[in-house]
Amino acid sequence: MSPLLPSLAELGHLALWMAAGAALVMAAAPLRPALVGLARPAAIAHGLLLIAAFAAMSHAFLVSDFSVSLVATNSHTAKPLLYKLTGVWANHEGSMLLWVLILGVAGLGVALSRMPLGETFRARALGSLGIVALGFLAFLLFASNPFERLDPAPPEGLGLNPLLQDPGLAFHPPTLYVGYVGLVVAFALAVAALLDGKVGPAWARATRPWVTLAWAFLTMGIALGSWWAYYELGWGGWWFWDPVENAALMPWLAATALLHSIRVLETRDALRNWTLMLAIAGFTLSMLGTFIVRSGLLTSVHAFAVDPTRGLFLLLLLLGLTGWALLVWALRAPKVAEGARFAMTSREGFLVVNNLLMMALLAIVFIGTLYPMALEAWNGRQISVGPPYFNATTVPLIVLLAVLMGLAPFLAWKRGTTTGLSRRLLIPGIAATAAAAAALALLGVSGLLALLGFAAAAWLGIASLQLLLRRGLTFVRAGTALAHLGVAVTILGATASGALQREALVSLPVGDGFEVAGFTVTLEEVAPRAGPNWTALEATLAVGRNGAPVTTLRPQARTYTSPPMETTEAGIAMWRAGDLYAVLGKPDGSGRWQIHFWVKPLIHFIWWGALLMAAGAAVALGGTFRVTALARRRRTAPAPGPAPLPLPAE
Amino acid sequence: MSPARLLPLLALLALGVFLALNLGRPQQATIRSAMVGKPVPAFALPGLDDRPGLATADIAGNGPVLVNFFASWCLPCRVEAPQLKALADAGLPIHGIALRDSPEDIESFLVRHGDPFGRIGLDREGQAAIAFGSSGVPETFLVDRAGVIRLQHQGEIRPEHVAQILAEARKWR
Amino acid sequence: MAMSARQLAVALLLAAAPAGASPPGPPAVDPALGTTPLADPVQEARAMALMHELRCLTCQNQTIADSNADQAEAMRALVRSRIAAGEPPESVRADLIARYGDWVSFRPPARPDTLALWAVPALALVVGALVARRLFR
Numbered sequence: 001m002s003p004l005l006p007s008l009a010e011l012g013h014l015a016l017w018m019a020a021g022a023a024l025v026m027a028a029a030p031l032r033p034a035l036v037g038l039a040r041p042a043a044i045a046h047g048l049l050l051i052a053a054f055a056a057m058s059h060a061f062l063v064s065d066f067s068v069s070l071v072a073t074n075s076h077t078a079k080p081l082l083y084k085l086t087g088v089w090a091n092h093e094g095s096m097l098l099w100v101l102i103l104g105v106a107g108l109g110v111a112l113s114r115m116p117l118g119e120t121f122r123a124r125a126l127g128s129l130g131i132v133a134l135g136f137l138a139f140l141l142f143a144s145n146p147f148e149r150l151d152p153a154p155p156e157g158l159g160l161n162p163l164l165q166d167p168g169l170a171f172h173p174p175t176l177y178v179g180y181v182g183l184v185v186a187f188a189l190a191v192a193a194l195l196d197g198k199v200g201p202a203w204a205r206a207t208r209p210w211v212t213l214a215w216a217f218l219t220m221g222i223a224l225g226s227w228w229a230y231y232e233l234g235w236g237g238w239w240f241w242d243p244v245e246n247a248a249l250m251p252w253l254a255a256t257a258l259l260h261s262i263r264v265l266e267t268r269d270a271l272r273n274w275t276l277m278l279a280i281a282g283f284t285l286s287m288l289g290t291f292i293v294r295s296g297l298l299t300s301v302h303a304f305a306v307d308p309t310r311g312l313f314l315l316l317l318l319l320g321l322t323g324w325a326l327l328v329w330a331l332r333a334p335k336v337a338e339g340a341r342f343a344m345t346s347r348e349g350f351l352v353v354n355n356l357l358m359m360a361l362l363a364i365v366f367i368g369t370l371y372p373m374a375l376e377a378w379n380g381r382q383i384s385v386g387p388p389y390f391n392a393t394t395v396p397l398i399v400l401l402a403v404l405m406g407l408a409p410f411l412a413w414k415r416g417t418t419t420g421l422s423r424r425l426l427i428p429g430i431a432a433t434a435a436a437a438a439a440l441a442l443l444g445v446s447g448l449l450a451l452l453g454f455a456a457a458a459w460l461g462i463a464s465l466q467l468l469l470r471r472g473l474t475f476v477r478a479g480t481a482l483a484h485l486g487v488a489v490t491i492l493g494a495t496a497s498g499a500l501q502r503e504a505l506v507s508l509p510v511g512d513g514f515e516v517a518g519f520t521v522t523l524e525e526v527a528p529r530a531g532p533n534w535t536a537l538e539a540t541l542a543v544g545r546n547g548a549p550v551t552t553l554r555p556q557a558r559t560y561t562s563p564p565m566e567t568t569e570a571g572i573a574m575w576r577a578g579d580l581y582a583v584l585g586k587p588d589g590s591g592r593w594q595i596h597f598w599v600k601p602l603i604h605f606i607w608w609g610a611l612l613m614a615a616g617a618a619v620a621l622g623g624t625f626r627v628t629a630l631a632r633r634r635r636t637a638p639a640p641g642p643a644p645l646p647l648p649a650e
Numbered sequence: 651m652s653p654a655r656l657l658p659l660l661a662l663l664a665l666g667v668f669l670a671l672n673l674g675r676p677q678q679a680t681i682r683s684a685m686v687g688k689p690v691p692a693f694a695l696p697g698l699d700d701r702p703g704l705a706t707a708d709i710a711g712n713g714p715v716l717v718n719f720f721a722s723w724c725l726p727c728r729v730e731a732p733q734l735k736a737l738a739d740a741g742l743p744i745h746g747i748a749l750r751d752s753p754e755d756i757e758s759f760l761v762r763h764g765d766p767f768g769r770i771g772l773d774r775e776g777q778a779a780i781a782f783g784s785s786g787v788p789e790t791f792l793v794d795r796a797g798v799i800r801l802q803h804q805g806e807i808r809p810e811h812v813a814q815i816l817a818e819a820r821k822w823r
Numbered sequence: 824m825a826m827s828a829r830q831l832a833v834a835l836l837l838a839a840a841p842a843g844a845s846p847p848g849p850p851a852v853d854p855a856l857g858t859t860p861l862a863d864p865v866q867e868a869r870a871m872a873l874m875h876e877l878r879c880l881t882c883q884n885q886t887i888a889d890s891n892a893d894q895a896e897a898m899r900a901l902v903r904s905r906i907a908a909g910e911p912p913e914s915v916r917a918d919l920i921a922r923y924g925d926w927v928s929f930r931p932p933a934r935p936d937t938l939a940l941w942a943v944p945a946l947a948l949v950v951g952a953l954v955a956r957r958l959f960r
Contacts, residue, residue, distance in 0.1 A: 235889035242884050270958070277658065284662070295673060311673050319666040326662055330655040344959050352958055356951040363947035371931075371940045373672055379936060382682070386886075386929025388876050393944045503871075505888075505899070507858035568891075585891040594858055594891065684924040691922070750893055775854040776897035783922035785880040785894065 009068045012056025013147035015049045019104065020137040022046035026107070026130025030123045030195075039123035043111035046133065050104030054088075057097060057146060061088050067153035070094060070146050076159040078533055086170035090161070092294065092310070093146035095173055099290075100136050102174070102181045103129065110185060117198070117206055124195050128188035131324075135317045143313050162534065162560040162567055168228030176221030176248060180286040182214025183251060186258065187283035190276045191325055194332040199276060204266035207279070208259075209624045214282075215259050216617035218252045223610030234568035234583045236503070236598045238606060239494075241390040246369045247289035250362060254282040257358035264348045267413055270339035271352070273329075278355075280325045285362075287318040292369075345418055350408035357401050364393045395449045402456035402491060405484050406463035409477065427466065432459035445499045453495030461488035475623020483616030486609040493605025497578065500601040507592045517599045519580070520544045526584075526593055534560045539584040539593060541571060550575065555584040555595075578602050683783030683791075683802045690717075690797050691781035695771030698753050704745050704771030710797030714819040716744040717791045718767070719779060721751045722759035724787045730806035731763040737812060738766035742819050746770040747778055749787050790815075794822030856903035857896035863907070870903045873912040876929045877902070877919065886929065 006014075022045045029039035059065075061084050066072040074091045075084055083090075089098040107129050115122045140146065164170070189207045193199045225248065230238040239245060258278040265275045295311025342348045368385045376382055410424055435458035439445040445454070464485040468478065502517035513522035524540040536556040543550045553571030560567065571582040578601035585594030685691065690709050697703035709715055718734060720727040738744050746767035748756050753772070760767075773779055782791060782799075792801035792815065800822050803811065861867040874888035879895040887895040887902070898919070905915050919927050931937050 235885055237889060240884060280658075291669070312670065315666060315669055315673065319662065322662055323659060323666075326659040330659055333655055338958070341958055349959065352955050356948065356955055359951050360944060360947040364944050367940060367943045371937075374668065375936060377668075377672060381936065382924055382926040383931045383937065384878055384926050384929045385931045385940065386876070386878075386884075388930035389940070397944070503888075504860060505858055506860070507855075583891070588858075596891070682924065683922065684920070685922055688921075775852065775857075775900065776894055777852050777854075777901060779894070780897060780901060780919075780922065783924075785923070 007065075007067070008056045009060050009065060009147050009149065012053045012060075013145075015053040015056065016137065016141060016147070019046050019049035019053065019100075020134060020141065022049060023130045023133040023137060026126050027134055028127075029130075030120070030127040033120075036120055036123040039119075039126045040111045043107040043126045043129070046130070047104040047108035047111070050101045054097060054101040057094065058085060058088050061085060064157065065153075066155070066157055067149055067151065068146075069148040069150045072150055072154050072157045074159075075157040076533075077156065079159070079165070080532070082167075083165045083170065087164075089173050090164040090170070093140070093144040095177075096136065096140050096144055097146045098174060099177050099181070100133060100140060102177050103133050103136065103184060106181045106185050107133070110188070115206070116202060117196075121192050121196055121198075124192035125185075125188045128191045129184065132184055132188070132321060135321060139310075139313055139317060143310055159533070159560075162558070162565050166228065166232055168224055168232065172221060172224040172228055175217050175224055179214045179216075179218030179221050179255070180251065180290070182210050182217060183255060183279075183282040183286050185210045186214065186279045187325065190279035191328055194276060194328050197332065199265075199272040200269050201266050204262050204275070208262050208266060209621055211255060211259050211262055211279075212617045212621050212624070215252070215255045216614040216621075218248070218255055219610050219613045219617070222248050222252055223607050223614075227607050230603075231570055231572055232567075234570045236570075236581055236583070236596070236600070238497070238603065241365075241368070241385075241387050243369050244293050246365050247292040250365055250369075251282055251286040251289055253358050253362040253365065254278060254285050257355045257362075258282055260351045260354050260358075264351050265339070268340050268342065268348050270342065270348060272339045273333050274338070274355070276329060276333070280322065280329060283325070284318070284322040287314075287322065291315055291318055342414055345411065346415060347408060347411040347413045350404055350411055353404055354401065354408070357397050357404075361394055361397055364390070364397075368393075391449070395453070398491070399449075399452045399456045402460045402487065405487065406460045409467050409480055409484070410463075424466070425463070428459045428463040431462040432456070434458070439499070443500060447499060450495055450499035453491055453499070457488045457492035457495060459488075460491070461485060464488060475626065476620050479616045479618075479620030479623065481616070482619055483613045486612030486614075486616060488609070489605050489612055490609030493602050493607075493609060496602035497600045497606065501598060503596070503598045505594070505596045507588055507594045509591050510593070514595075514597075516597055518545055519550065519599060521582075521595075521597055523593060523595060526587075529556065531558075534558045536569070537584065539571070539582075539595065541582050541595070541597075543573070543580055551580060553580060553582040555582045557584050557586075574604070575599075576601065577604050579604070682804075683785075683799075685783040685791075685799050686802050688799060690793055690799060691778075693771075693778045693781050695747065695773055695778055697770055697772065698756060702769055704747060704769045706797075708769055709745065709793050711795070712743070713793045713795040713797060714742065714800075714822045715768075715793050716742060716815070716819075717747060717782070717793060718744055719747050719749055719773075719782070719784050719787050719789045721749045721787045722755040723751065724749075726806035727759075727788045728763050730788055730808070731766075733807040733809060733812050734766040735764050736809075737807075737815060740812075740816055742816065743768050747773050749773050749779055750776055792818055792822070852901050852904045854897070854900050856907070857898075857900035859903075861903055861907050866906050867903075869912050870899075870906045873906070873916060874899055874902055877916070878927050878929055880923065880927065 022042045025038055025042035026046060029035045029042060057068075057070075060068045060071050061075055062081070064071065064075060064077045064084070070091065070093050074094070075087045079087065087094070089095040107126060110122065110125055110129065186207055189203070189210065193203045222245075225245070226238045229240075230236075258275065261271045261275045261278055264271045291311065291314045294314055368390055372383050372385055406428055407421070407425065410421060411418075432455040436451045436455040439451055439454040445451060464481045467481040468485070470477075504514055504516045506514050508514065508523055510523050510525055513520055515521070520543070522542045522544075524542050526537055526539045529536045529538045536558040538554050538556045541553040541555070543553060551573040553573055555571035556569040558567045558569055559565070568583055571584075573580045578599070581598040581600055583596040585596060587593055690706055692706050694705035695703045709717060716737065734744055744766050746769070748770060751772070751774075756770070756772075771778065779785075784791075786804070788806050790803040790807060791799050792803075794800045801815070801818050803815065807815065861870060871888060875886050877887045877898060879885045879887045879890040879892055879898070881892050881894045882890045885895075887898045902915055906912060916928055920932075925932050931940060933941060
């Protein structure tokens with residue numbers, strides 16, 4: 001490139017500044033009626049400029065432009081192409097750039113979609129998005145500029161943390177961020193609704209797709225993160241109630257509650273204030289999550305960017321944005337009545353109980369995550385709040401939720417009648433009893449919570465299948481049934497992989513073997529291996545059962561060269577929807593090798609269930625788009641006969 | 651407007667203040683031993699070939715004395731070697747506990763970096779470290795005359811710590 | 824599991840440690856038990872359950888059952904040895920807490936200053952139910 005022309009990286013930096021200008025226009029547009037018309041063009045410009053900035057950064061990574069400091073510190077010419085690209089967001093600055101990119105695209109979505117609530121409402125929603133974007137752009141430009149240059153450019157980059165050179169982790173952040181940004185849009189729509197004072201079914205219909213989208217992506221993002229930790233971190237677990245995991249779980253719990261309360265608002269025009277509060281809470285918790293992960297406030301297995309100064313900036317951003325939203329809520333909410341009331345045994349009655357349980361779970365995760373820090377600040381005593389606490393407190397609530405989830409979709413809206421319900425629940429009831437009895441008698445499971453887990457999974461799974469097979473299937477109901485089925489599958493996977501897991505941690509010389517849960521494992525050899533940017537010691541473990549070979553596991557202890565780092569690569573083989581999982585530890589100096597071996601039955605159900613949940617959300621979204629398309633057609637053509645819409649009161 | 655409407659806002663502000671106050675102080679940067687203020691734990695370790703080992707009885711009743719956990723494979727242990735020598739020269743006895751180390755490596759470590767230790771115990775399996783509530787090397791415990799642990803110093807002893815440790819030792823004479 | 828002469832000597836020395844003013848010394852620890860399960864499956868299950876609730880102090884948020892670190896191995900050996908000697912798991916946990924503080928156990932203690940932690944699940948349900956009651960007719 002000619003030295004007279006600015007480089008692409010500089011143009012990207014410029015685009016970021018211009019996007020900040022566009023965000024300022026978005027934020028200012030709703031203030032004066034004359035400016036309202038500027039909101040849409042500003043949002044479109046904002047989105048396009050952020051796409052351009054992100055494209056410039058991706059280009060710098062792809063061509064290994066080491067004059068960009070971020071590329072030099074996080075990339076390497078020898079890196080595979082895919083990880084050059086995902087390397088853009090595998091670092092603090094780049095991941096924040098990805099965050100604002102997704103926010104910009106969401107703004108495009110709000111600007112270009114149909115808006116039955118009117119242009120003033122749209123301008124107000126875009127105004128809130130603009131304010132959020134301004135905050136994050138200021139954070140990027142002043143505290144974490146991704147386009148910072150190096151002069152002279154180094155000849156070679158430092159490389160990417162090898163733990164991040166992995167498909168699971170490469171796509172975990174973008175997925176999670178789409179979820180977070182979906183909640184930002186729900187937040188912006190809630191603030192606009194508060195300012196308008198018009199909260200009702202129409203608002204709920206406009207907001208629900210965003211919430212559904214956010215929920216689906218949060219579900220997938222959390223599942224990807226859990227799956228990655230499971231096969232990459234090499235400790236055999238899939239969820240540890242670690243602060244970083246909890247940080248992602250809290251917005252998901254709020255989004256789940258919101259997804260259900262917004263249905264009540266849409267169908268019955270009830271729970272208005274509560275739904276708005278949940279929309280604000282979902283946003284607050286996703287900001288809190290970002291803050292916890294980025295500030296290094298809490299120790300975690302997933303320790304990433306740790307910087308107290310940036311933490312303070314994010315904290316002020318969090319307080320400013322949500323404080324303002326809560327102030328608007330406090331001032332305007334009295335003008336919004338809570339809406340219709342209903343019977344306890346109605347559908348909405350159960351959805352309220354769902355919200356209640358979700359909030360209780362949220363309170364547990366929140367207090368459990370922050371309590372050790374609070375206690376140490378208060379009296380200096382260090383405690384750990386780990387799985388024993390979270391499992392004991394959340395599992396009973398989750399079982400209760402599963403029982404109610406099986407029931408609720410069969411209840412009618414508004415009415416409190418329960419006729420015919422007992423007949424319908426006979427089969428799930430039998431299935432639940434049979435599952436618990438089989439676990440107790442055949443599998444030797446004795447823990448009460450585990451037995452309840454098996455029963456709850458069977459109950460909810462069968463009830464959801466019944467819902468799916470019921471006559472008059474609509475998009476929304478099919479989505480509900482699929483998502484609930486997914487929850488049942490995840491509960492089954494979590495329960496089985498925990499209660500039926502067998503493990504052995506042994507130290508043995510090459511040629512020796514051991515036995516676990518009917519499997520015979522033999523350490524056949526330990527040999528060096530070399531990859532493109534790593535060397536490793538690889539163990540060959542022959543696994544057999546009843547005298548027949550089952551599989552060969554090859555766990556590795558890897559050493560990466562750029563940057564230098566040691567990792568463990570677990571040897572994993574699928575066995576009947578479960579896994580055989582082996583980790584190679586250190587040699588003890590006398591020719592013995594440490595091997596950690598697990599049998600984890602049905603563990604894949606955990607992530608298959610999450611996939612089903614996201615699929616359910618996609619089906620429900622499909623229904624929304626069908627309704628939109630139909631509404632459009634009806635506007636052009638004179639009204640046809642009975643509308644073939646999936647009527648809310650099904 | 652009812653004041654109850656302001657509750658969420660107040661809760662948020664309280665959370666913000668709390669988080670801001672904790673921001674500069676990462677949680678659990680060091681894991682303090684709970685043995686400070688308690689008697690030296692019961693332990694007995696073998697020594698190097700030509701020297702006696704270390705046991706509770708060598709420490710209890712003979713204080714104030716320092717117990718220094720070290721290892722030849724530990725870099726900060728080399729950094730603190732001059733300070734240990736200064737403490738020993740000032741008349742404060744120091745006993746060493748070598749963590750997960752071989753006698754040969756310890757010998758060459760002592761030759762290269764100096765030997766301020768009265769007795770040295772070999773904690774091959776790390777059980778003495780657990781008994782002391784220690785979580786790494788280097789770590790130094792001050793034991794008073796009555797055999798009670800009075801101070802735990804985590805990480806290497808830097809020059810500025812020497813006077814502090816001596817003052818503390820004088821307090822428990 | 825055969826013990827080397829050296830390991831046996833260490834174990835005997837540890838066992839023979841004088842009681843005196845010090846707390847009673849721990850029973851002999853067989854270092855091999857850091858990587859070898861106990862022969863008795865009931866005792867092994869008991870030890871496993873406890874090891875899954877103890878923190879590896881040199882790792883970030885891992886239990887000693889999950890970690891490959893040296894100290895985790897030493898702690899596993901201690902837990903298994905003492906459970907094999909017939910000590911109840913809660914007494915082993917209490918002894919480790921006496922050395923490392925509550926931080927070592929992932930199960931938070933039940934104390935006046937953790938009351939709020941343990942009360943939150945019930946409290947959240949009660950407060951939520953009171954708020955929600957207004958919605959029903």
